[in-house]
Amino acid sequence: MEIDINLIREFFKNYKRQVCEDSNLQKAAVLIPLLEKNNDLYIVLTERTYRVQHHKGQISFPGGNKEMADVNLIDTALRETDEEIGIKRENIEILGVLSDFNTASGFCITPVVGLLKNVNKFLINKIEVSNVLEVPISYFIDYGNRKVELYENGRIVRESYAYYYNSNKIWGITAKIIVSFLDDLKVFKKGNI
Secondary structure, three states, X not given: OOOOHHHHHHHHHOOOOOOOOOOOOEEEEEEEEEEEEOOEEEEEEEEEXXXXXXXXXXXXXXXXXXXXXXXXXXXXXXXXXXXXXXXXXXXXXXXXXXXXXXXXXXXXXXXXXXXXXXXXXXXXXXXXXXXXXXXXHHHHHOHHHOEEEEEEEOOEEEEEEEXXXXXXXXEHHHHHHHXXXXXXXXXXXXXXX
């Protein structure tokens, strides 16, 4: 299946997102940064440093907790992307907002999909981010690359999607958001052929 920006724009025209109803969950947002390069579409991910408080060394989207000054969760995703990888909001075209995801750690995450424009380099915040990955969306579409693994969280064993891109493990909520987004796009495309 091939995915391009036009398909994603069409997808969001009638997309009905699900919103977290639990007010006890901490509100957070991530940006799913898409980058067009060499006639291909990439998802930009960050590798977290070991200096951050949570999820040390893991691969994630730019994002974080909603702050009082944030107008809304799109604003949160844009602010965090600027803070983490130096992409200004004027260089991001918001394509849409996906359904919220609840996490076992007590967060309600709102994924915002955005197309990066006029981006030549990333200005990495070395305290939070150790590396930026540009992963072709075609890699995530290939079901041969999608794994389901068990992991233990305290006394609870959970399943998680996982991808291994080069030497990087992309798993947890990041992989879950990617799988959900691409599966929704696949269903949308199949229904609109």
